[in-house]
Amino acid sequence: MATGIEKDNQLGYFIEDLWAQGFRLSDKDVRFVYLGKNSTAAPEWKVIKALKVTLQFQLHFDGSFFLSVLELLAKDSVKNRKMANAVLKEKGFAIEKK
Secondary structure (H helix, E strand, C coil): CCCCHHHHHHHHHHHHHHHHCCCCCCCCHHHHHHHHHHHHHCCHHHHHHHHHHHHHHCCCCCCCCHHHHHHHHCCCCCHHHHHHHHHHHCCCCCCCCC
16 A cells, blocks of 8 residues: 555656656656646646657657647546547547457
């Protein structure tokens, strides 16, 4: 079970996991991700979801694409991951799980 510290820093751990898997965001990219998080006041799970979608569809970090996806997910109507997946699927960002 995640401790309070781990739960509060899920985004940081996700970025570290990307690094460990060989996908390295530049310092500028990481700062942009946190800027997007702060400007949208989105919870970390939405930021991580937007980052995953960005990397899956763009195959690299694209700040404007990331911010567009994050703004879509940051809406108050998106309350949980299931709703986020439905919104993304509606917009054409669905990836079938294997």
